[in-house]
């Protein structure tokens with residue numbers, strides 16, 4: 505009887521342990537592509553810089569030709585809206601979050617892209 509209980513506890517422990525290891529290995533991340541308005545290589549640095557070293561951001565890459573940002577993130581740590589907000593704080597509009605006029609006007613002249621309506 506006692507041995508059975510011990511064995512059960514051991515099994516549960518193992519299940520928890522392997523479950524956790526699995527989650528870490530998979531890294532429960534999501535990759536999404538969103539439109540971020542911008543112009544040039546400096547915009548690329550600004551947009552990507554706004555997300556660099558932020559908690560939950562695994563990878564991000566903005567393409568100046570297509571104006572699309574591909575971002576890989578951990579949804580348990582950061583949401584897509586929060587990501588767009590951080591980019592808006594740097595002066596860049598997305599379809600969901602608009603940058604403040606102050607942030608936009610603070611951009612270098614060559615970076616002042618045509619804003620969406």
Ligand SMILES: [Cu+2]
Pocket residue numbers: 542543544545546547548614615616
């Ligand atoms: Cu620019």
